[in-house]
Amino acid sequence: GIQVEQSPPDLILQEGANSTLRCNFSDSVNNLQWFHQNPWGQLINLFYIPSGTKQNGRLSATTVATERYSLLYISSSQTTDSGVYFCAVLSGGYNKLIFGAGTRLAVHP
Amino acid sequence: DADVTQTPRNRITKTGKRIMLECSQTKGHDRMYWYRQDPGLGLRLIYYSFDVKDINKGEISDGYSVSRQAQAKFSLSLESAIPNQTALYFCATSDWSSYEQYFGPGTRLTVT
Numbered sequence: 001g002i003q004v005e006q007s008p009p010d011l012i013l014q015e016g017a018n019s020t021l022r023c024n025f026s027d028s029v030n031n032l033q034w035f036h037q038n039p040w041g042q043l044i045n046l047f048y049i050p051s052g053t054k055q056n057g058r059l060s061a062t063t064v065a066t067e068r069y070s071l072l073y074i075s076s077s078q079t080t081d082s083g084v085y086f087c088a089v090l091s092g093g094y095n096k097l098i099f100g101a102g103t104r105l106a107v108h109p
Numbered sequence: 110d111a112d113v114t115q116t117p118r119n120r121i122t123k124t125g126k127r128i129m130l131e132c133s134q135t136k137g138h139d140r141m142y143w144y145r146q147d148p149g150l151g152l153r154l155i156y157y158s159f160d161v162k163d164i165n166k167g168e169i170s171d172g173y174s175v176s177r178q179a180q181a182k183f184s185l186s187l188e189s190a191i192p193n194q195t196a197l198y199f200c201a202t203s204d205w206s207s208y209e210q211y212f213g214p215g216t217r218l219t220v221t
Binding site: 030031033035041042043045048050086088090096097099100101102 | 142144150151152153154157167168197199201207208209210211212214215217
């Protein structure tokens with residue numbers, strides 16, 4: 001089955017810093033989503049981005065489908081950005097989202 | 110109001126008890142899913158349903174059953190709970206025209 005790898009596994013930032021999270025996947029995909037899981041466990045949809053670039057405030061994402069990777073950019077990080085960021089993909093022939101192991105982000109004031 | 114709701118939000122139960130987790134959605138989506146998340150890991154699919162008459166097993170369906178009572182409601186049951194079913198459970202929905210999935214707030218289940 002399709003493999004999803006996220007890097008780095010852990011990231012510590014000072015408030016105001018920028019960061020880039022990466023998601024590599026092993027096969028072509030119909031869907032790629034980025035989620036933020038907050039400290040209370042809730043999963044928040046950030047982007048639905050099977051290809052191209054999208055921006056939402058301080059966050060943006062780029063997926064290069066032909067090279068099988070996606071990047072999530074966080075600019076001017078805030079303490080509320082802390083949590084785990086998951087990349088998940090859905091590949092042709094499968095009916096489930098395959099999640100990566102996540103990147104755990106801690107933003108300190 | 111939230112588009113995807115789950116009840117209960119937290120539950121502690123004993124080994125051997127039957128428990129039902131419920132999911133409702135107001136998004137009008139036809140597809141619904143149940144996922145499980147263990148500490149420090151991503152989510153894994155338990156069951157999914159593409160319409161009221163369509164139920165399919167996911168990768169970890171053993172020990173679970175589901176019921177799709179209506180387009181908007183999808184329940185997950187643990188017939189005889191065991192401690193290794195302690196996890197965070199998520200319901201999700203999607204529309205037939207899009208692959209994007211939307212998640213509920215989760216149910217934290219502890220089996221003692």
